[in-house]
Amino acid sequence: MRFISKVAGLAMFLLLLTAACGGGSSPGTGGASQSSGGPQSTAAEIPSVAQTSPENAKAFGAATARVFVCNGCHTADGIAAAGPTWKGLYGKEETLDDGTTVTVDEAYLRESILDPNAKVVEGFLPDIMPTDFAERLSDAQLDLLIEYIKVLQ
Ligand code: HEC
Numbered sequence: 001m002r003f004i005s006k007v008a009g010l011a012m013f014l015l016l017l018t019a020a021c022g023g024g025s026s027p028g029t030g031g032a033s034q035s036s037g038g039p040q041s042t043a044a045e046i047p048s049v050a051q052t053s054p055e056n057a058k059a060f061g062a063a064t065a066r067v068f069v070c071n072g073c074h075t076a077d078g079i080a081a082a083g084p085t086w087k088g089l090y091g092k093e094e095t096l097d098d099g100t101t102v103t104v105d106e107a108y109l110r111e112s113i114l115d116p117n118a119k120v121v122e123g124f125l126p127d128i129m130p131t132d133f134a135e136r137l138s139d140a141q142l143d144l145l146i147e148y149i150k151v152l153q
Helices: 001-027 039-044 045-049 054-067 108-114 138-150
Strands: 093-094 101-103
Touching: 045 054, 045 138, 054 138, 108 138
Parallel strands: none
Antiparallel strands: 093 101
């Protein structure tokens, strides 16, 4: 079983890698109306697989975070790096650099990924996180990353 899940994980990693590269060359607009098939439509099926269990969300989410090098700045184990850790992030009260707080929900995660400087976390610097993920992430990859962060409790 362990071996099989490792192989499945590797296959998914390669799939996401292909999807990431393919996504770069296609315009980010259009979203759901894209009907070109290929990696885009394959990647669209991943979030539903990820939602079948927290283990799947973790495996596919971690692979996606590696493809986009999110893990260069964010950890899943509670230790802050250049960016805040994702462990325990979902549902917590996040304090922002203007002293206000916000409850971390899906909408906040989405905004933090697509427009990182819209709300800056206290104790961290603005203009560090890349601001082009809106163009680089497919809808499916974004959903998967959010699903992943949600299960990292
Ligand atoms: C070069 C470093 C870097 C990379 C790469 C990066 N981030 Fe970030 N991220 C940051 C920093 C710094 C912050 C805190 C400042 C802010 O709020 O924008 C942050 C904030 C966040 C937050 C809000 C965290 C909180 O505690 O409220 C989320 C969610 C997030 N990033 C997701 C991602 C995802 C998903 C990716 C990959 C697709 C990614 N980041 C890639 C540096 C990075």
